[in-house]
Amino acid sequence: VVRSTVAWHGHVGRDPFARLQLTEGRRDPYPLYEEVRRRGPLVPTPLAGHQTASHRVCREVLRDRRFGVQSEEALNRGDGELSLLELDPPDHTRLRRLVAPSFTPRALAGTRERVGAVVDGLLDAVPAGEPFDLVGALASPLPIRVITDLLGVPDDDSAAFARDGATIGSALAGVQSLGHVVRLLEANRRLGALLEEVFEQHRREPRDDLVSRLLAVEGDQVRPGELAPLCRLLLVAGFETTVNLIGNTVLALLAHPDQWREVVEDPSLAAAAVEETLRWDPPVQRTFRSPHEDLELAGVPLARGSMVMLLLAGANRDPEVFAEPGRFDLHRYADRSAPAAEHLSFSAGLHYCLGAPLARLEAVVAVERLAERFPRLQRAGRVRRRRGGTVIRGPAALVVGQRSG
Numbered sequence: 525v526v527r528s529t530v531a532w533h534g535h536v537g538r539d540p541f542a543r544l545q546l547t548e549g550r551r552d553p554y555p556l557y558e559e560v561r562r563r564g565p566l567v568p569t570p571l572a573g574h575q576t577a578s579h580r581v582c583r584e585v586l587r588d589r590r591f592g593v594q595s596e597e598a599l600n601r602g603d604g605e606l607s608l609l610e611l612d613p614p615d616h617t618r619l620r621r622l623v624a625p626s627f628t629p630r631a632l633a634g635t636r637e638r639v640g641a642v643v644d645g646l647l648d649a650v651p652a653g654e655p656f657d658l659v660g661a662l663a664s665p666l667p668i669r670v671i672t673d674l675l676g677v678p679d680d681d682s683a684a685f686a687r688d689g690a691t692i693g694s695a696l697a698g699v700q701s702l703g704h705v706v707r708l709l710e711a712n713r714r715l716g717a718l719l720e721e722v723f724e725q726h727r728r729e730p731r732d733d734l735v736s737r738l739l740a741v742e743g744d745q746v747r748p749g750e751l752a753p754l755c756r757l758l759l760v761a762g763f764e765t766t767v768n769l770i771g772n773t774v775l776a777l778l779a780h781p782d783q784w785r786e787v788v789e790d791p792s793l794a795a796a797a798v799e800e801t802l803r804w805d806p807p808v809q810r811t812f813r814s815p816h817e818d819l820e821l822a823g824v825p826l827a828r829g830s831m832v833m834l835l836l837a838g839a840n841r842d843p844e845v846f847a848e849p850g851r852f853d854l855h856r857y858a859d860r861s862a863p864a865a866e867h868l869s870f871s872a873g874l875h876y877c878l879g880a881p882l883a884r885l886e887a888v889v890a891v892e893r894l895a896e897r898f899p900r901l902q903r904a905g906r907v908r909r910r911r912g913g914t915v916i917r918g919p920a921a922l923v924v925g926q927r928s929g
């Protein structure tokens with residue numbers, strides 16, 4: 525038993541997917557993705573079935589209807605407490621159709637101004653001439669303000685939402701301790717109660733916001749019990765992700781000062797910088813899918829219900845698709861007539877991130893305004909990477925200052 529346990533640990537210890545969860549992967553997961561890709565397009569992992577860092581295989585799985593997100597366990601639970609992300613068609617199709625129109629670039633056209641005003645307000649509050657934490661001052665509060673606005677959560681409640689949403693969002697980065705579990709459960713309960721209150725208010729006084737539009741079709745296209753998990757996902761999905769897109773973009777640009785200068789000289793390059801950051805250092809590093817039937821993928825037989833870990837951040841550096849994939853170069857996406865291939869950082873297929881246009885808008889406006897108002901921005905301290913799990917990647921704090929002269 526001892527020998528086989530030691531052998532098993534040795535086996536796991538060499539597995540790149542296992543090493544992703546350790547200090548090695550937290551510091552720099554990218555060499556581990558390379559290792560996975562070197563081993564083949566689809567390789568077993570003792571922890572989670574199979575793993576892939578191949579752009580082609582990841583894309584294929586995400587778009588293949590024979591793969592789903594609904595685990596056996598969730599199906600058995602069948603308690604209606606599943607969010608979009610955990611549902612397969614037909615429930616997924618029905619609910620996604622209800623919310624999708626509110627998140628298209630066209631629907632968001634009017635939001636740009638509001639995002640700009642929030643960014644300006646947050647930057648106005650930064651102490652002049654002193655170093656400040658860009659995450660706490662801008663990247664973290666921005667997505668919360670914007671999504672509570674869109675949903676129609678009253679301003680008085682948005683601070684409470686922000687607190688509880690952040691706690692719940694932090695679970696995405698990995699549950700860290702028993703204390704964390706307790707806080708999580710409490711935050712979940714409070715957020716549920718707060719949502720109920722918001723629903724009540726909106727039932728009494730419908731307005732022109734997303735919650736009112738959803739309530740209008742309750743009982744018809746939305747079953748009782750579906751509304752809360754849907755709104756909860758909309759709130760939380762943008763918290764721990766958009767904050768890191770802003771953090772990772774600024775981090776990448778300040779690590780490549782020539783490219784920061786280019787953005788300062790031409791803020792319209794902010795969109796390309798955000799897009800290249802999504803490819804090069806994405807906030808969501810991986811997802812998974814499970815086949816609904818026995819099938820073959822990349823020549824490997826997979827059993828129904830097994831797991832395939834899709835290392836999206838690894839796929840984004842697949843040399844089959846991107847030239848010199850390890851190099852950060854905003855010019856890949858600067859020429860709109862011939863952009864680089866699509867990264868997979870917002871996933872693909874049915875579950876393609878609903879909030880992608882909103883996340884891009886927030887990050888682009890944040891970077892544009894920073895470039896205009898803080899042209900001599902530079903790092904002023906050590907970067908603290910987020911603790912906890914390795915699905916989400918971004919700085920917990922990013923202290924910046926302005927170069928003098």
Ligand code: HEM
Pocket residue numbers: 608609610620627667671757758759761762763765766769806807808811812869870871872874875876877878879880882883
């Ligand atoms: C789904 C990433 C921001 C709402 C997803 C998925 C990814 C992702 C990778 C799909 C996961 C999978 O296929 O298994 C990101 C990143 C963001 C971001 C990197 C920011 C940089 C947002 C925002 C919202 C949002 C701001 C707010 C509305 C959603 C929803 C889904 C989703 C509702 C589920 C869609 C479905 O299952 O049909 N996101 N997201 N996301 N995202 Fe985002």
